[in-house]
Amino acid sequence: MSDLPLLIVLGALxxxxxxxxxxxxxxxxxxxxxxxxxxxxxxxxxxxxxPFIAVIxxxxxxxxxxxxxxxxxxxxxxxxxxxxxxxxxxxxQRPLALILAAALLVIxxxxxxxxxxxxxxTNLALVDTSPAAxxxxxxxxxxxxxxxxxxxxxxxxVGAVVLTRNK
Amino acid sequence: MDTxxxxxxxxxxxxxxxxxxxxxxxxxxxIFMSIELMLNAANxxxxxxxxxxxxxxxxxxxxxxxxxxxxxxxxxxxxxxTIFRTKRSTSVDDLSxxxx
Numbered sequence: 001m002s003d004l005p006l007l008i009v010l011g012a013l014x015x016x017x018x019x020x021x022x023x024x025x026x027x028x029x030x031x032x033x034x035x036x037x038x039x040x041x042x043x044x045x046x047x048x049x050x051p052f053i054a055v056i057x058x059x060x061x062x063x064x065x066x067x068x069x070x071x072x073x074x075x076x077x078x079x080x081x082x083x084x085x086x087x088x089x090x091x092x093q094r095p096l097a098l099i100l101a102a103a104l105l106v107i108x109x110x111x112x113x114x115x116x117x118x119x120x121x122t123n124l125a126l127v128d129t130s131p132a133a134x135x136x137x138x139x140x141x142x143x144x145x146x147x148x149x150x151x152x153x154x155x156x157x158v159g160a161v162v163l164t165r166n167k
Numbered sequence: 168m169d170t171x172x173x174x175x176x177x178x179x180x181x182x183x184x185x186x187x188x189x190x191x192x193x194x195x196x197x198i199f200m201s202i203e204l205m206l207n208a209a210n211x212x213x214x215x216x217x218x219x220x221x222x223x224x225x226x227x228x229x230x231x232x233x234x235x236x237x238x239x240x241x242x243x244x245x246x247x248x249t250i251f252r253t254k255r256s257t258s259v260d261d262l263s264x265x266x267x
Binding site for chain 1: 169170172173174175176177179180181182183184185186187188190191192194196197199200201203204207210211214215217218221222223224226227229230231233234235236237238239240241242244245246247248249251257
């Protein structure tokens with residue numbers, strides 16, 4: 001594909017912002033790194049022939065969810081994270097976590113590329129991924145999951161209200 | 168290396184970084200954000216395979232995952248706020264008692 005150089009730049013940005021989230025000392029900075037990561041993800045979705053997913057990535061993830069995160073961080077005044085690194089009670093966890101995450105990455109790459117293998121298919125005419133086509137599929141093939149998800153959202157809304165209610 | 172291979176590899180790396188965040192960070196909000204990163208990595212792989220197989224189903228699953236993630240964030244942040252009210256802390260090391 002001709003857009004591979006662009007994808008490499010986007011991938012580097014994505015990994016850099018994820019590492020920024022992992023290493024930042026301030027929770028607000030971490031949240032902003034995550035917003036950058038989601039924005040880069042939206043651009044990758046556009047390159048992958050998924051414009052609708054890209055739009056809801058920006059509105060739902062980078063918009064609604066991250067606003068909620070930033071709101072809670074500022075509400076709690078929990079942006080300073082320097083205290084957490086002074087705890088040395090579980091010092092052995094740090095190298096252990098690095099080893100485990102590296103093992104997970106190696107196993108994932110092995111399973112994906114050696115065992116399963118990404119299928120090599122010839123270039124077909126790309127399927128219609130417009131919002132109209134997605135809506136048609138959503139209300140025909142996936143109408144039952146759609147209803148289940150609406151109930152899930154209702155339960156989550158009621159749950160959030162009940163949990164934060166002052167007694 | 169073609170597009171799908173590259174994006175699936177990228178999503179594996181992002182998922183590993185998210186796992187590392189869950190394992191290393193002590194702040195509940197940071198752990199939560201790392202979980203969002205892992206969900207996003209899974210979405211990336213799903214969209215890449217949807218393009219590879221030239222089908223819409225993968226994108227539908229991403230749509231549902233995003234809905235579930237939104238519900239999860241609403242409930243999870245409500246829990247964190249409630250815990251902060253009683254413990255005055257968002258560090259998971261302070262949550263050592265089952266009694267609320």
